[in-house]
Amino acid sequence: QVQLVESGGGSVQPGGSLRLSCAASGIIFSIYVMGWYRQAPGKQRELVADITAGGSTNYADSVKGRFTISRDNAKNTVFLQMDNLKPEDTAVYYCNADLKRVYWGQGTQVTVSS
Numbered sequence: 001q002v003q004l005v006e007s008g009g010g011s012v013q014p015g016g017s018l019r020l021s022c023a024a025s026g027i028i029f030s031i032y033v034m035g036w037y038r039q040a041p042g043k044q045r046e047l048v049a050d051i052t053a054g055g056s057t058n059y060a061d062s063v064k065g066r067f068t069i070s071r072d073n074a075k076n077t078v079f080l081q082m083d084n085l086k087p088e089d090t091a092v093y094y095c096n097a098d099l100k101r102v103y104w105g106q107g108t109q110v111t112v113s114s
Contacts, residue, residue, distance in 0.1 A: 002026035002103045004095045009108030012085055016112070020080040022095030022105055033098045034071055034078040038091035038110075045094065049080065062088075085112045 008020040020036065035050030049059045049069040057069055068081040078095065090112050095105035 004105035006108040029076040030073040035096040040091040
């Protein structure tokens with residue numbers, strides 16, 4: 001059974017930082033493209049960042065220079081370091097594993113507010 005379990009969400013003031021983690025089980029983690037998506041109230045789910053098996057990364061324009069995605073294949077975990085957070089980053093953040101099938105985590109709430 002495939003499981004993606006996110007952690008690290010919470011509430012933070014503008015300019016603050018959070019680090020999200022996603023622990024995967026039930027898949028050969030190292031061969032999957034791993035991604036972070038987010039969905040704000042009333043909006044569609046959107047890609048935040050992803051990282052290939054080889055370590056190549058891709059970011060949404062809105063987070064470039066502020067967010068960093070990384071992976072630890074030995075721990076079957078993907079991370080999202082979020083710095084200089086803005087109120088518009090408020091959303092539920094979802095972990096995603098993509099190869100021939102796509103798997104999703106349950107999501108973790110990130111709230112940026114003063």
